[in-house]
Amino acid sequence: MALAVEEQSLAIRAMAAADEISQRRLDRIASHLRATSLMKDEQLAAEVCAAAAKVSKRPVSVSVLTHLMAGGYPEDRQKVLDFFLKRPDLETPVEITKEQHRELAYKQLLAIVREAGVNPMKYLMEDPGQYFALLEAVGYIDMSLAIKLGVQFSLWGGSVVNLGTQKHRDKYLEGISTLRYPGCFAMTELHHGSNVQGIQTTATFDCMSDEFIINTPSEGATKWWIGNAAVHGKFATVFAQLCLPSPDSHLDTNMGVHAFIVPIRSLEDHAVLPGIEIRDCGYKVGLNGVDNGALRFHDVRIPRDNLLNRFGDVSRDGKYTSILPTINKRFAATLGELVGGRVGLAYGSVGVLKAAATIAIRYSLIRQQFGPPNQPEISILDYQSQQQKLMPLLSCAYAFHFATEYLVEKYGEMKKTHDDEVIADVHALSAGLKAYITSYTARALNTCRESCGGHGYAAVNRFGGLRNDHDIFQTFEGDNTVLLQQVAADLLKQYKAKFEGGALSVTWDYLRNSMGTYLSQTNPVVTHRDGHAHLRDPHFQLDAFQYRTARLLHTAALRLRKHSKRLGSFGAWNRCLNHLLTLAESHIESVILAKFIDAVDGCEDKDTKKVLNLVRDLYALDRIWKDIGTYRNQDYVAPNKAKAIHRLVEWLSFEVRGVAGSLVDGFAIPDSLLRAPIGLQSGQYSEYSHYVGFD
Structure with a gap:
């Protein structure tokens, strides 16, 4: 059996090599033709710090981006934002006591339900997508308000609706909806x-x-x-x-x-x-x-x-x-009926990431510091180091947005169909996305704060508040480490089912492929290909993510079987725990990239699609570069290809910098709700000075 597999693997490699021989020759020719161009690219990257005027500008429509990022409920989102724009008395001040904050959050919640005419419980029951869009909008107003709304409707109300029967709905639902029954x-x-x-x-x-x-x-x-x-x-x-x-x-x-x-x-x-x-x-x-x-x-x-x-x-x-x-x-x-809380946390965490990215990038665009001798100072976002901190982070905000939109869609399908496969799918997907996104956002908040220097430390600029409010997202509705183990367990269960002839659920379709499919991608020709067209091909990017996951899954299964003979199932699991967590994260990254590719393919505006392709490429290649050791150890990426990926990540960060302002404007967070003086669309320094008491 093992010999047959080995022979099959060798055959696959041989065929792939034959198919790729012409491509290798073309790549060599192209590399000569590209030599001057690549030198210019590298020179350009080196000159970014000294030439703000050379920043690449690409046409992109902010209105198209705004519509795309508003999801399917822009009117509902805007209704809530407009309501709070007209009610400055409901704004949460920077300095507030615990008791005052609690009463204000409850007052804000009452206002949403009784004055703005919003019915979150109805949204949750009839159209979950509408509910989660509301939750994101409310999070911009105050994270405490968003959590309080979630406790009342998703948790307390959701438990009555999902775990009770009609008699409980008849007795309690109206009081929950109107806040008579907090x-x-x-x-x-x-x-x-x-x-x-x-x-x-x-x-x-x-x-x-x-x-x-x-x-x-x-x-x-x-x-x-x-x-x-x-x-x-x-x-x-x-x-x-x-x-x-x-x-x-x-x-x-x-x-x-x-x-x-x-x-x-x-x-x-x-x-x-x-x-x-x-x-x-x-x-x-x-x-x-x-x-x-x-x-x-x-x-x-x-x-x-x-x-x-x-x-x-x-x-x-x-x-x-x-x-x-x-x-x-x-x-x-x-517990399966209570996954809505995890869906809400994943979705809400993306909103926090959008807000933090908006503040940090807008400030980085206006803050000038140093520059070439005898020339004006340049924007700190023109420095390669600042681009490498913030541009991949911005690409993740877009990637996570599309992934959580898909999660909400699947959750809505689950509530309508009660299909067992979809239920299992949503359970694992919500656990993985909640864990992955909230952990990433927690780290990103620190990056954003540090990127804004001393002004990022001022409470009024909100990084501290966002970081502290969001921090608990990593542990409530399930500790992230525990949730990732659930994802790994689900993958192993389906891996076993694959070899027993069972069906795999819809999200993990790529695991239907045999390992031979992925082995064919490690032939010497492919591992050395380093042209921009190849590296920016979404098929290569997704194959790379899925190859890594498939290898991690295969080796995890082998290790667990080996250790269980001596340590038992619990001991074997604990022995392989770090491997299993890496497997779960790798799989979730694959799902995120797949949904990003789908979103870009579905964009009808030509210029916006080009920009989204750029952002997607940065997300994918930056993730590959962050784990380049794994790809090198598995002989998936040769040294020259690794270097090319690193250079391309730097160049893509530079390119995305040119449209970064438009990309964060696409989040459409009103200045009065963003509230950070350094993160406003205009007049940042004037607003900041006014805050501390200057006229």
Whole structure:
């Protein structure tokens, strides 16, 4: 078997070499013809620091970009932005106490629902894309407001809609939509975050009273970091172990984690209800407009109907029934219905990246420093070092935008069809994109701050606030390291299914290809090709990403099988953990690039399409260069090709610099909502001076 595979591999390499021989000759001829041109390119890159006037300008329509980046709901987005533009009293000041910020965030949320006439709950249920567009717009106003909106509608409201049945919708939905019933989502405990199956809160059924009794059995079972709990919440969706008394034993029977609606404050006077303890989690690194609290329950009784019973129910006589046969399947179904939170975080994180990129790039365009002898100072974005910091970051903002638009589309499809394949697809894709994008944005925020020097450190210019507010995105709705492991596990499951003749889900189609397909790309001719046309070919770029993922997947499977014989499955997984995380990130990068290519292909404006091609090339080649060691180790890229990729990344960063202003204008974030003086479209220094008190 191994010999046959080896022979097949050699045959593939031989055929590829024969097919490519003419191309190699052409490349050699072209390299001679290109020599002067390449020298000029390198000279141009070297002169960027000293010749601002030579910056390449490409025609691009900001209005086309704006329409493209607004997604499918530009009117809804603009409605919210216009509302806050007319309400300066709702603007979040730079200096504000925790208590003031919490009340302002709640006032902002009430204004959206009761004054602007927006119904987020309706959006979420009928058209998720509309809801996530709203969430991005709200994030520009205040990240605390965006999180508070998400807690109320996506988490509290979403749990009632997705985990409950019609009786729960009839009783609670109208109050949730109008904010008469502000609520919480009480899943995380002091001792358990990512391992939700291990939570310790109990909900024990009492047949005599037809009630569940909610208890916090230990300090570690305290519900922690519960948004809306400290001040405003009146209800909580509480996740607990459902326990049924056993007639044959003094021990209860644990039916696994279920969700329950628990009133925590009086509807009349907002007093905390008996048996419930609420404490304030206090100041946080960021998001201090969100009132996070800790909850404990002491023999709190709720009606049996307060069990959110879509996946499991208890009858009046204490009999448990479910459409799903095991605890694990019920748990998976329960969490599967809550992926909307991850979708929202991925989408919202892109909005944060857009805002930070806008501020840093606009400032870098106007800030002048040094220059050639006896000549005017030049823009700091004319320095190659600044371009290399910010232009790949800008390309990622565009790439992530198109990827999350696709994620929202798939999420909407999942909610409509309830198709098992699409559900599994969205679960893995939302986990991977949330983890990858939020981690990247967290690093990018520091890059943007540093790129603006001392002025980036001023609170009014918002990098500190954005960084602190966004930082928690990496750990809530699932720790990023844990989520990437879920992606790796899904890939390995499908890798196994591939060899057993099973079907693969729609997103990972490229894994249908045999390893032989990718081996053919490592023949000496291809690995040495370094022409611009080849490197900027989206087929080469995507093949490179997918080749890396396929190799990582193949070697991960082999390593796990090897180590499991000695260490067991858990030990083998832990032994290969870094490999698995790299595999997951590589796969997500492949999906992001594929969606970027689709978006560029779908752009109908000729000039804009050329610019987007430029941005896509920078995203793809910069990602390849960042992991060039892997490609070199796998003999996918020869040394001359690696050098050519590096040179091309520098040149593409220079080219994108020429349209960087238009690209960030395409995000269409109004100055009054961006609020950073150094990031405004005009009058930056005047606004900054005015802020500190100069006339």
